[in-house]
Amino acid sequence: MTAKLELRNVTKAYGKTTVIKNLSLLVEEGEFFVILGPSGTGKSTLLKLIVGIEQPTSGQVLIDGKDVTAMPPNRRNLAMVFQNYALYPNMNVFNNIAFPLKMHHSGNITQKVREVAEKLNISEILGKRVNQISGGQQQRVALARAMVRNPAMFLLDEPLSNLDARVRFSARSELKRLQQDLKQTFVFVTHDQKEAEALGDRVAVLNQGQFQQIAPYKELYEEPATAWVGDFVGDFPMNFVDGKGFRPEWANIGSGPYSIIIDSSESFGDIYYVFGRTESGEHIVLKSPKLLSIGSQLKFSVTRFKEFRDTPQSTVGNV
Numbered sequence: 260m261t262a263k264l265e266l267r268n269v270t271k272a273y274g275k276t277t278v279i280k281n282l283s284l285l286v287e288e289g290e291f292f293v294i295l296g297p298s299g300t301g302k303s304t305l306l307k308l309i310v311g312i313e314q315p316t317s318g319q320v321l322i323d324g325k326d327v328t329a330m331p332p333n334r335r336n337l338a339m340v341f342q343n344y345a346l347y348p349n350m351n352v353f354n355n356i357a358f359p360l361k362m363h364h365s366g367n368i369t370q371k372v373r374e375v376a377e378k379l380n381i382s383e384i385l386g387k388r389v390n391q392i393s394g395g396q397q398q399r400v401a402l403a404r405a406m407v408r409n410p411a412m413f414l415l416d417e418p419l420s421n422l423d424a425r426v427r428f429s430a431r432s433e434l435k436r437l438q439q440d441l442k443q444t445f446v447f448v449t450h451d452q453k454e455a456e457a458l459g460d461r462v463a464v465l466n467q468g469q470f471q472q473i474a475p476y477k478e479l480y481e482e483p484a485t486a487w488v489g490d491f492v493g494d495f496p497m498n499f500v501d502g503k504g505f506r507p508e509w510a511n512i513g514s515g516p517y518s519i520i521i522d523s524s525e526s527f528g529d530i531y532y533v534f535g536r537t538e539s540g541e542h543i544v545l546k547s548p549k550l551l552s553i554g555s556q557l558k559f560s561v562t563r564f565k566e567f568r569d570t571p572q573s574t575v576g577n578v
């Protein structure tokens with residue numbers, strides 16, 4: 260089967276700065292594909308290359324097997340959904356959705372708008388102004404407007420980051436459900452791991468213009484390909500002793516060959532995360548069923564290690 264989107268050895272340089280470095284990628288039809296990385300790693304640049312706002316310095320972009328590298332954005336038939344949704348606040352929902360059709364002098368506008376509104380369950384609010392509807396409904400309107408011209412694929416640039424925490428949570432699960440219902444291909448860019456975990460069929464971890472790993476989120480966590488991924492993915496950076504990595508779940512506390520002095524702990528539901536340092540100064544996070552006192556020594560063993568060829572480096576503060 261032809262891939263929906265393919266990048267072949269794509270490089271993008273601005274003057275002497277190479278922002279995207281020889282990236283290759285296949286996204287399948289109907290996939291929810293997430294590009295995850297800290298700020299400044301090239302996520303937006305990559306989207307611009309796919310949309311066609313920017314041209315690669317070398318390499319090719321293919322959509323449905325067709326080389327679109329030299330094709331202008333308006334001929335690529337892609338739908339972008341932006342961070343702020345870019346809706347027209349004073350227009351009603353119907354006119355927001357109809358806008359791209361009017362721009363392209365399409366026929367059957369009313370029927371097309373009604374069809375997408377039905378699919379997205381917003382038929383009831385077509386007459387409302389955008390500033391009178393909820394954040395979740397705005398998301399649906401933005402998607403409806405993107406869908407109305409039957410795009411080959413949806414590209415979403417951090418579309419949830421402007422929502423407040425609670426709405427964001429429901430908007431996220433709603434977005435996942437919508438994508439599953441629509442069976443359309445979504446390429447979603449974010450710096451937020453929770454979004455990547457909740458949404459992505461696969462997640463590509465981008466660091467300084469290079470993919471470190473492309474895999475389902477669980478695999479990134481369990482089997483990080485590099486120490487950098489181990490460090491970046493997860494609620495906490497991967498632990499390291501003797502240059503080998505392990506997750507808190509892979510350790511047993513109480514006895515064993517390793518020990519930390521406890522610096523602090525935090526409760527998460529019915530367990531505690533215990534933070535401490537080994538004798539040689541490595542920062543370690545462990546899990547404990549009960550509260551342990553600060554300053555005390557905690558021994559532990561590790562049931563499984565992950566070894567890497569690269570060396571760990573902290574990404575904290577880089578996100």
Ligand code: ADP
Pocket residue numbers: 273276278296297298299300301302303304305
């Ligand atoms: P992200 O979306 O991951 O935050 P960007 O793609 O916006 O990252 O930027 C990646 C890097 O490319 C940054 O260092 C940025 O300064 C640089 N960059 C982006 N656009 C340009 C440009 N037009 N000219 C020069 N440098 C740019």
